[in-house]
Amino acid sequence: MRRDNHARRQAIVELASTSGLASVDELSQRFGVTASTIRRDLAQLEQSGQLARTYGGARAILAHPEADLRQRLGEAHEAKRAIGHWAASQVRPGETILLDAGTTTAAVAHELRDREGLTVVTPGMTVLNELASADGVEVECLGGTLRQLSQAFLGPATEAALERRTFDRVFLGADSVTADRGICEADVRQTRLKELMTRQGKQVYLLVHAAKIGRAPFHAWAPMPRHWTLVTDQSVEEAALEPFRARGVDIAVVGQQGERVQ
Missing domain, CATH: 3.40.50.1360 (Rossmann fold)
Structure with missing residues (x-):
């Protein structure tokens, strides 16, 4: 289960980095899990500094490959x-x-x-x-x-x-x-x-x-x-x-x- 969580969360980061934004509904459908599971994923990713939460979803933190x-x-x-x-x-x-x-x-x-x-x-x-x-x-x-x-x-x-x-x-x-x-x-x-x-x-x-x-x-x-x-x-x-x-x-x-x- 932990392996599945890790793989899904890394995929969420990659998706947000590619598209800029990712919504809870979109992510729930894409990964076949509940919206509450996605919200927990986003909370964990925000805590670890990988994403920033938005209303209804998340966005990639860095638009430039190296942060100042x-x-x-x-x-x-x-x-x-x-x-x-x-x-x-x-x-x-x-x-x-x-x-x-x-x-x-x-x-x-x-x-x-x-x-x-x-x-x-x-x-x-x-x-x-x-x-x-x-x-x-x-x-x-x-x-x-x-x-x-x-x-x-x-x-x-x-x-x-x-x-x-x-x-x-x-x-x-x-x-x-x-x-x-x-x-x-x-x-x-x-x-x-x-x-x-x-x-x-x-x-x-x-x-x-x-x-x-x-x-x-x-x-x-x-x-x-x-x-x-x-x-x-x-x-x-x-x-x-x-x-x-x-x-x-x-x-x-x-x-x-x-x-x-x-």
Whole structure:
């Protein structure tokens, strides 16, 4: 049954992305299920950031293949907050950590603002903004060339600075992730930087809400290391996690309050 739910919901996302809008009545007839079942599907897809609800149906969130930072801030807010809370709980006093650019890693930074004795290194403007007034946290920016769309520094200067550092924990974001290929991004410079990040940390975490798992919207990839942790929210379908479990990936599914539920 869970496999059927997952397949139907992914088909709903694809239909909305193709046509722009999808009505409850149309979806009910197309998939041979009740309107109440479709409404539950749409509620789940909205919670995971894959669709936006409309009166009588849903629409695709993104009209452009890559969302800018303002769009991303409005997607799956509660899931990102919960993931950020759990990720921050893994950080120990005195550690040096790397926070990738992005809105989910910014949620981690938000949770760390009142900590003492931490060093946080980042290439991301969102993280810098969250920690700008955190007196107990030493903040370092990797520098480089600012990519406006993602508000992230990247390029040779960023990579050179990164190669001279190691970290207790590395927290990465992504446009999407698959079990076989790893992190998917819109820009090959971003995947190059993320691959370097994975080499510099004792423990590597990938923080993605459920809508990003199993998708391949772009053609730039960063392979993941042998041992890493996938952190996602509780709206994720078990079928989406099975390929990762088969590869021995540690998976942390986080509840609404930031607690690990599996």
